[in-house]
Amino acid sequence: MRVDGLWRYPVKSLGGERLTAAALTEDGVAGDRLVHVRGDRGPLTGRTRHGLLTIPASTGPDGTPLVAGHRWDSAAADALVAPHGGRLVADAGPARFDVLNLLVATDGAVAHWGADLRRLRPNILIGGVGPREERDWPGHALVIGEAVIGVHSVRGRCVVTSIDPDTGAQDLDVFRRIRTEFGNELCLNCWVIEPGEIRPGDRVGLVPTDETPERVGGWITGAPYQPDNRP
16 A cells, blocks of 8 residues: 555645645644634534635645635635635644544545545545455554554545535535445544654555544534634
8 A cells, every 4th residue: 555645734624735745743734724714603614614615725835824825814814714704713722623633535435436535635545445445444553654643433424525625516416425335434534643754655554553542523523612722
C-alpha cells in the first residue's frame, strides 16, 4: 500500500488544499481546521450551509489560513462567509474535529462508491486497497515512515457527501449510494499515535495496535459547542 494523496482544510467546511507533504502532529495534519464559521447558536458547517463548501481555503506562507486568498481575519474573508449566516472564528481546540483528527480514505472503496473523492473530505488517501478492506482496519495502525496512525472506526457519513464541492448543488443519490453500498459508513476515523512527515508515494504498513485515542467527538458529534478561544 502507498499514500496516494494528502489534503488539509484550513477552515472547517470550506474547500480543502492538496498537499505535497503533510506534517502529522498529535493534533492531526498541521494547520488543519484552525478556523471555523460561527453563527449565533454555534458553528455552521456544510451540513446546513452547502455554499460554504464551494469557498476555497488555503494556507499562506506564514501558516495563516486564507479564504479565497484573503487572510481569514480580514473583512474580505468575512464578507465571503457572511451570506451564509456566520463569521470566521479561530479555534485550535480538539473539539473542532467531528470525531477524530484524521480522516483516511482508501482507493478501492472510493472507486466502488464512484463519486468525487473531494465530497468525502479526507486527509489521506491510501492506494492499493480493495473495496471492502478498510472495514477490517479498526484496531490496527497505519505505519508510514516514522508516523503511526491509529484506526479507530469506520466513519458514518452525512449529507455533506451529497454536495458538489464546485457548485454547491445537491445530489442525494450520491449520499444514498453510501447508505446502500456501505451501510452509511465510508472512510476511517483515525488519530496520530506517533508524529512524522508523510508524502504521496510513501509506503504504508498495517499492524495491530492496542492504542486508543484520548478523545472521540467534537462540536458536531458527541460534545457541546464550547470553543477554547472565544473572541
